[in-house]
Amino acid sequence: MSKYYLTHLQELESEAIYVIREVVAQFDRPAILFSGGKDSIVVTHLARKAFYPARIPMPLIHIDTGHNFIETMEFRDNLVDELGIQLIVGSVQTAIDKGRAVEEEGINASRNELQIVSLLDAIEENKIDAAIGGARRDEEKARAKERFFSHRDDFGQWDPKNQRPELWNMFNGHKRMGEHFRVFPISNWTEMDVWNYILHENIPIPSLYFAHEREAVYRDGTWLPNSEFLVLRDGEKIEKKRMRFRTLGDITITGGIESDADTLEKIVEEISATRSTERGNRSDDKRSDTSMEDRKKQGYF
Amino acid sequence: MELLRFTTAGSVDDGKSTLIGRLLYDSKSIFEDQIEAVKKSSERKGLTHVDLSLLTDGLRSEREQGITIDVAYRYFATPKRKFIIADTPGHIQYTRNMVTGASTANLALVLVDARHGVIEQTCRHSFIASLLKIPHVIVCINKMDLVDFSEEAYNKVVEEYEAFASKLDITDIRYIPISALNGDNVVNRSENMDWYKGASLLDTLETIHISSDQNHIDARFPVQTVIRPHQDEYHDYRAYAGRVAGGIFRKGDEVTVLPSGLTSKIKSITTFDGDIEEAFSPMSVSINLEDDIDVSRGDMIVKTNNEPEVGQDLNVLLCWMATKPPRPGAKYNLKSTTNEVMAIIKEVTYKININTMEKLDEDTSIKMNDMAMVKLRTTRPLVYDEYRKNRITGSLILIDDTTNETVAAGTIHS
Numbered sequence: 001m002s003k004y005y006l007t008h009l010q011e012l013e014s015e016a017i018y019v020i021r022e023v024v025a026q027f028d029r030p031a032i033l034f035s036g037g038k039d040s041i042v043v044t045h046l047a048r049k050a051f052y053p054a055r056i057p058m059p060l061i062h063i064d065t066g067h068n069f070i071e072t073m074e075f076r077d078n079l080v081d082e083l084g085i086q087l088i089v090g091s092v093q094t095a096i097d098k099g100r101a102v103e104e105e106g107i108n109a110s111r112n113e114l115q116i117v118s119l120l121d122a123i124e125e126n127k128i129d130a131a132i133g134g135a136r137r138d139e140e141k142a143r144a145k146e147r148f149f150s151h152r153d154d155f156g157q158w159d160p161k162n163q164r165p166e167l168w169n170m171f172n173g174h175k176r177m178g179e180h181f182r183v184f185p186i187s188n189w190t191e192m193d194v195w196n197y198i199l200h201e202n203i204p205i206p207s208l209y210f211a212h213e214r215e216a217v218y219r220d221g222t223w224l225p226n227s228e229f230l231v232l233r234d235g236e237k238i239e240k241k242r243m244r245f246r247t248l249g250d251i252t253i254t255g256g257i258e259s260d261a262d263t264l265e266k267i268v269e270e271i272s273a274t275r276s277t278e279r280g281n282r283s284d285d286k287r288s289d290t291s292m293e294d295r296k297k298q299g300y301f
Numbered sequence: 302m303e304l305l306r307f308t309t310a311g312s313v314d315d316g317k318s319t320l321i322g323r324l325l326y327d328s329k330s331i332f333e334d335q336i337e338a339v340k341k342s343s344e345r346k347g348l349t350h351v352d353l354s355l356l357t358d359g360l361r362s363e364r365e366q367g368i369t370i371d372v373a374y375r376y377f378a379t380p381k382r383k384f385i386i387a388d389t390p391g392h393i394q395y396t397r398n399m400v401t402g403a404s405t406a407n408l409a410l411v412l413v414d415a416r417h418g419v420i421e422q423t424c425r426h427s428f429i430a431s432l433l434k435i436p437h438v439i440v441c442i443n444k445m446d447l448v449d450f451s452e453e454a455y456n457k458v459v460e461e462y463e464a465f466a467s468k469l470d471i472t473d474i475r476y477i478p479i480s481a482l483n484g485d486n487v488v489n490r491s492e493n494m495d496w497y498k499g500a501s502l503l504d505t506l507e508t509i510h511i512s513s514d515q516n517h518i519d520a521r522f523p524v525q526t527v528i529r530p531h532q533d534e535y536h537d538y539r540a541y542a543g544r545v546a547g548g549i550f551r552k553g554d555e556v557t558v559l560p561s562g563l564t565s566k567i568k569s570i571t572t573f574d575g576d577i578e579e580a581f582s583p584m585s586v587s588i589n590l591e592d593d594i595d596v597s598r599g600d601m602i603v604k605t606n607n608e609p610e611v612g613q614d615l616n617v618l619l620c621w622m623a624t625k626p627p628r629p630g631a632k633y634n635l636k637s638t639t640n641e642v643m644a645i646i647k648e649v650t651y652k653i654n655i656n657t658m659e660k661l662d663e664d665t666s667i668k669m670n671d672m673a674m675v676k677l678r679t680t681r682p683l684v685y686d687e688y689r690k691n692r693i694t695g696s697l698i699l700i701d702d703t704t705n706e707t708v709a710a711g712t713i714h715s
Contacts, residue, residue, distance in 0.1 A: 004549065004581045005512040008304035008383040017585040018525070018544040025526040025598050025639070049573035050585070053538065054530035137374045144373045163371065165397055165622050167404040167710045168696045169544070170636050174705035188385055190376045277332045 009197055016043075016185035017050040018169065019148055020132065023183050024050075024057055026173035027130040030183075031088065033119075033301060034060040036072035037248040038205055039134030041079075042194055043185055045203050047132070048083065059086035061131065063119050065111040065250045066093040067229050072248060075206040090122030110253045116299050120156040123180055130173070130181045133301050138190045139278075142293035148187055154178035156299035182301075191278050195271050199264045211244045211262040222255025246271075246278045302378075305511055307408040308387040308435070310399050310426040316443045317412055320481035321375060321388060324503065327488040330377035372398050381507040396655060396670040397622040399426060400710055403433040404696070407511050411440045415448045415478070419461040421656045428658055431469040432618060432672070432712065434692055436514045438474045439505060445494065446480040452496040468658050470689075473509075477502050515582050519686065520548030521609065521694050522602040523638035528587055540571055540587035541596055546638060546693040547686075548604065549581040550588065555605040558596050559684045564605055565590040582693075599640035601684045601694070609686045609694060615677045616650070616714045618688075621667045623701065623708035633708065635679060637697040643680040644699070650674040674714070688712035 006014065020043075023030045032047060034040045047056045062076060080087045092114050095101040101117040104110060123131055137144045147163055149171040164172055173181060186194070198205060215226035217236050224230065226238050229252050243256040244267075261270045292300075309317055325331045375386040387402030389395065403409065409430035413423050430438055440462055448454040455478045466474055477486055478497050485491035488503045500508070528540040550556075554567045568589040570580045580586045588602060596602070603609060621627070627646055635644035649665035652673040667673050688695030699709040 004515070004517050005303060006584065008302050008378075011304045011583065014544060014583055014585040021525045021542050021585070022639075050542070051528055052571070052573040052587075053535055054528050054532070138376045144375070145371045160371075164707045165401045165710070167401055167698055167707075168693060169405075170638075170696070170698050172636065172698065172700055172705070172707045174634070174700055174702075176705065188374065188376070190378070192378065193383070274332075277334055 009193065009200060012186070012189055012193060013046065013049075013197070015169075015188065016046045019171070019183065019185040020047050020050045022149075022171050022173070023130050023132055023181075023185075026171070027181070029127050030058045030130040030132060031061045031123075031126070031128045032056070032058060033131050033133045034062050034076065034087075035134070035249065035301075036062070036069075036076050036206060037134070038194055038198060038209065039136065039186065041134075041203060041205055042189075042197060043132060043134045044079065044083070045201065046185060056083055056085050058132075059088050059126075061088045061090060061119075061122055061126075061128070063090045063115045063122065064092065065115060065252075066091070067111055067227070067250045067252045069206070069208055069225075069248065069251050069254075071206045071208050075204075088122060088126055090118040092118045094118075095121065110250060112250060112253055113295060113300075115301075116156075116295065119301070120299050123156065128180060129175070130183055132183045132185060134186055135184050135301060136189050136191075136194075137187050140292045142296055146184060146187065146296075148184055149173055150182045150184065151175065152180050152182060152299065156180070158182075158297050158299070160293065160297070192268075192271060195264075195268050199268050202264075206248065208245045208248060209267065211242055211259045211266075213240060214243055214256070215239070216241050216243060216256060219255075223258065224255050225251055227251045302380075302382055303511065304383050304385065305408060305506060305509070306385045306387065306406050307410055307506070308389060308399070308402040308406040308430075309410045309412070310389045310402070310422075310429075316414070316481045317388075320410075320412065320441070320443065320479075320487070321386060323481055323484055323487050324384075324386075325375065325377050327484065328377045328379055328503070372402050379503065379507055384506065396425070396429070396672070397620060397710075399429045400433060400620045400622075403429050403435055404692075404710065406430075406433075406435050407514050408437040408439065408506070408509065409435045411438060413440060413442050413458055413462070415442050415444050415454050415458060418458050419465055423462070424465060424657065425655050427466070427469055427471075428653075428655055431471050434689060434712075435471070436473060437509055437511070438471050439502065440474065440476045441481075441502060442476060442478045443481055445478045445485060445491075446483055450478075450480075450485075450491070450493040452494070455494075455497070475499070475505060477505065516547040516691050517581060518548055519607055519609070519691060520550050520554075520604040521546040521582075521686070521691065522550060522588060523640070523694070524596060524598055524600045524602060525639050526598055527596070538589075539593070540589045541602065542585075542587045543602075543639070544585045545580050545582040547582050547691045548607075549579055550602075550604070551579045552576075556590070556602050557605045557608060558594065559601045559603060559608065560611050560682045561595065561600065563594045563596075565592040565594055567591075599638075601638065601640075609684055611682050611684050613679045613682055615679070615683070615685070617675055617677050617697065617711040618653075618714060619646075619667070619673050619675050619699075619709045619711045621669055621671045621673070621709050623704075623706055624669050625708075626667050626669075627708070632680075632702070634700040634702055635677070635683070635697055636700060637683060637685060637713075638694055640683065642683055644677045646675050647678050648676040650676060675711075677711075685713050687715060 101114040216223040244259045261267045373388045389398045389402040479486045651660040651662040686694040
């Protein structure tokens with residue numbers, strides 16, 4: 001075999017860097033949507049590589065539901081310091097206080113959907129014309145048809161039936177005033193690719209991804225972490241578990257798995273052997289068959 | 302581990318979804334909760350079997366109508382390779398989706414029903430693969446279980462396809478008799494077809510030689526953006542960021558910047574992981590030049606003495622993708638690599654009947670999903686290669702300035 005070929009991870013990396021550079025070249029005010037989860041951490045790492053030795057030429061946007069893991073917030077602040085770039089925070093609490101969003105009620109209440117309001121507000125207030133996200137096509141069926149450059153109208157909405165075709169490696173970022181794009185550089189990556197890449201590049205990730213002791217309650221097939229926001233149902237009890245998280249979101253909707261994987265190598269091994277999807281532990285996706293599609297149309301991540 | 306991108310096309314009943322479902326399932330790329338969800342949906346719909354096509358139907362309207370509207374991307378991996386499937390619908394209305402899926406594929410899977418042989422749709426998909434210069438085609442002769450796994454039936458289809466393939470510009474065509482439903486020759490060699498001596502489909506996908514599909518001769522580097530750190534330690538630093546679109550660049554190479562024609566030498570090739578001696582396609586790197594010359598986005602850095610074409614009059618095979626036909630005399634934004642210029646369609650030379658490859662020169666009005674050879678005139682010189690030489694530097698899209706939509710995709714013929 002010729003020495004002039006790339007491994008699949010190198011090719012995916014090269015593709016993602018190409019996409020991120022296209023964003024900076026085609027838009028005036030791009031930003032990276034940063035959740036503190038592994039996918040947005042990988043995207044930020046790729047952006048750093050894309051413009052080396054310069055700093056990442058755009059800010060990070062974090063949508064803060066107010067229901068955070070402390071570890072995620074610390075990780076975010078340290079990363080922003082290290083990169084020397086701006087952090088924009090869109091607060092769901094502020095949106096609620098202003099009456100822009102209404103808190104859900106009931107046993108399964110979460111602030112997940114309320115993030116849409118704060119996200120669109122942050123995009124509008126900061127005149128962001130391209131928001132780079134870490135969504136992947138393998139995550140969810142509505143995302144399998146997502147483009148790299150995904151057009152949003154001036155209400156921030158996605159029209160899945162009227163998407164622009166994407167050919168070869170040309171991305172059409174043309175838009176009208178007030179419209180914006182969501183861009184997904186790691187569209188073609190799978191969960192396994194992300195973990196293998198983190199391992200290969202030795203990218204720091206929040207400690208929540210590694211096995212640790214934590215108080216949690218077993219609900220809907222997953223271990224939901226104890227927090228000041230948790231309301232116990234009849235018959236539920238808090239237990240101490242050795243566990244870790246496969247995805248990270250708001251503390252009220254992110255379930256963990258029992259695990260002893262406390263190194264990246266062990267995590268990769270565990271994921272290779274696992275037989276369920278990572279979003280299976282996310283109660284936001286369990287609401288209906290098309291809950292992701294519905295949220296995406298409104299402007300979700 | 303290498304990455305192989307392949308495309309499939311087919312209609313609801315030719316077993317495409319079943320085949321994809323089987324590849325995903327047998328390679329353990331479908332998780333238990335996904336299978337559970339599909340089982341539940343199948344039960345709700347009153348089906349007696351697990352409908353694997355539900356795995357591949359994404360959008361609400363697709364689930365309602367039971368058809369695939371858009372290109373869907375699927376992923377699976379074996380210990381040998383990672384695969385990206387561009388799963389495209391096969392009906393004639395969806396030529397644009399097939400073209401989209403084909404544009405990034407190294408390989409096309411063409412499905413033929415063993416009972417029906419080569420039909421119009423087989424031809425259409427194969428022609429698109431040929432026009433888009435997909436280097437490898439695997440013809441899966443499916444539903445062999447319904448023709449008693451007969452070698453004769455298989456040979457008949459192969460002969461039919463070979464007769465028609467003489468019109469194609471594809472050098473690597475392989476044939477595999479399969480039953481997607483039962484898994485014969487999909488992952489494992491079938492015991493029902495001893496007469497077939499070749500490899501299974503998955504084995505073929507895993508081993509087909511793809512590393513020489515890249516053009517490693519003609520060095521092309523379209524500049525995406527200029528890296529200028531506004532930091533003290535990099536005071537005069539200036540590097541050109543891009544993805545190598547062909548060939549190999551080495552430190553010290555003499556290069557020409559097009560269309561300006563300015564020349565220099567490569568001082569260094571930089572990545573986050575350190576400087577490297579050589580960069581080849583499809584690597585993303587940044588290039589520093591010895592001389593302080595004017596280079597910006599849309600320019601192409603090439604090796605001196607191996608230069609692409611520079612011109613304003615192009616013969617292009619267009620696939621029209623918009624619902625509205627081209628407006629007479631209208632200017633379109635033409636995007637090719639990282640460059641954008643304005644262009645007009647001066648003349649439609651002929652249209653192609655995508656089912657027969659016949660040239661139609663009487664009716665030259667272009668509609669959605671038509672493929673037509675046209676003459677384009679650009680307002681500024683474009684740097685390009687013929688598509689047959691380089692799929693990146695030889696391709697373009699047209700954008701309508703009034704709607705911002707991508708209205709056409711084109712391959713440059715001269």
